[in-house]
Amino acid sequence: MKIILPTAGRGTRLRPHTHTKAKSLVHVGGKTVLEHIVSRLAPLAAEEYIFINDEDNGPQVMEFMARRFPDLKTSAVVQQERLGPAHAVSLASERIKPGDDVLVVFNDTIFVTDLERIPEICADCDGLIYSKEVEDYQRFGVNVVKDGFIVDMVEKPDTPVSRLAQVGLYYLKDGQGFMDYLKKTIDAGETVKGEYYLPSVFMNMIRDGLKFKAPEIDAWLDCGKPETLLETNRYLLRERHHVHGEAQGCVLVEPVHIEEGASVRDSIIGPNVSIAAGTRIRGSIIRDSIINAETEVSDLILSNSIIGDSVTLHGTPRKMNIGDHSLIEME
Template sequence: MKVVIPLAGLGTRLRPHTHTRPKPLVTVAGKPIVGHILDQFKGLDVEEYIFIVGHLGEQIRDYIESQYNLPKTSYFVQKELKGQSHAIWLARERLGGPIIIIYSDTIAEADLSDLDSVDADGIFFVKEVEDPRRFGVAQVEGGYVKRLIEKPTTMENKLAVIGLYYIKDSGWLLECIEEQMKREIKLKDEYYLADAFQIMIERGARFIPRTVEVWKDCGKPETLLDTNRYLLEKNGSQFPETEGSIIITPVHIAPTARITRSIIGPYVSIADNVVIEESIIRDSIINEGARIERAVLAFSLIGSNATFQGTCQQLNVGDSSQVRMKTEEEIVSL
């Protein structure tokens, strides 16, 4: 079995952080998103990992090759963002047999232990949601997926497709992607995988839905922070000794971070070489090399090597930013 991970999206909803790093390398709970995705496949017999990268893709390759000892890796560059099906098509020379496809912002707890014994052509992993109108949903009849509906206008079908798929015959999928592209079946100039799957279904493919209990999204600041909270609760806390500070778990603080006279937590991730002095921080992600002094922060994302001084409530600043708030004394003197 092979694992295919499309990673070429620009991550515009996570800017400014994705100006200087690809979205899969944005940190959550002490590790880049793609690291958490790869961790989901520990213990599985995976023959090869296939990555489709785009903007700043060399950073993704460097991270994976330095941090993971995977059995075999292949990388393909999606120079034109023509959609999910196009991304899979680029890797066609490496495909054959069963594959797992997972999107770059999907963190889920899914049962992958019995894939080789499934009596179907594949599995679409789904989760019931309160409001399905923001998602693609699976219409199920007789135990099989009969139709995929993108952003339905009604509320009766609540099985959202989470972006994790098992396909027993990837060659068949490629045939249907080729048919999709020949017929120009696309939306806003992008070829969506749902349309290729629909062609497979029309040709007789049997896909079963499998519900997951946990599905977390990393595509927006608010969902990234929610995922950070979940992973910190799940994985437990890690933090070094601090100087005159209070740590409220769960947190993840890198060993090289220096915390003095501060209150940190709950739900804070702090990367290597961060310096925090006389500050109160909760529900935030602080990236490597950042420096924060005399601040009150919550629900914030702080980029690498950013500097922040002064009081605030919420920040979303990118790499190498510098923010300095005036003190009360300075304001009075104006």
């Protein structure tokens, strides 16, 4: 199996956290988004991980992979023009050989599902377009299923023709055949607002008689926006309480993840807080937040916050003289 990971893109919805780093290297739940994804792919024992990068963030991504996953075979292709997801995936074509099956994984989301069941689920079809049932189906491209197979795909439907949203995880038995369909779709100029998208490719395949299923994943964890990144942090920290760093004179309200090399003193931390390596926190109260690496926080109250790398935040203790029956709200 070859795994294709399109990681190009500016990550504008996550700014300012993506001004200086790739969106896949943002921390959540004690790891980078990319580390969460690759760790979930490990049981597949893939032959190669093919990254579709841009010129700005590609070196960061490949350096991270070499440091964190040195035993995995990786390669990189640079996407010079941003012409959409299908175009990005097509750039891996030279790495796909006859007999290769392919898994495409987009890096805006962390998935929870058993990928080792792929051979079983895909025994009687040509590919899998993983899905998740959602209430707000109007926001997504959805798979329309009949008799167990996908018969149509609708982008942001007005009516509930389906609630099975596509989650950015795709498996193709015939990787080289898939690359051929990508090329045909691009050569035919089948664009939406100037970009090439995968549903056009899959619908061409379905019209030619290929069969796809839409297996539902257990959890779909969005990492594309600050508010959803915090939701994902809460989910990933469920039933996980890891203190690998230093915590002295602290009250820790589970779940909390403090990485090795972080130092927290005289503070109340949690619930739902992840603190990266090299960070120092003193005299603070922090809940529902992500604190990235090499940051210093002192004398602050933080909630629902994301603090980047190498940030210094110093607050000031307040002196108050408040009478009876007072109501004070500090926003």
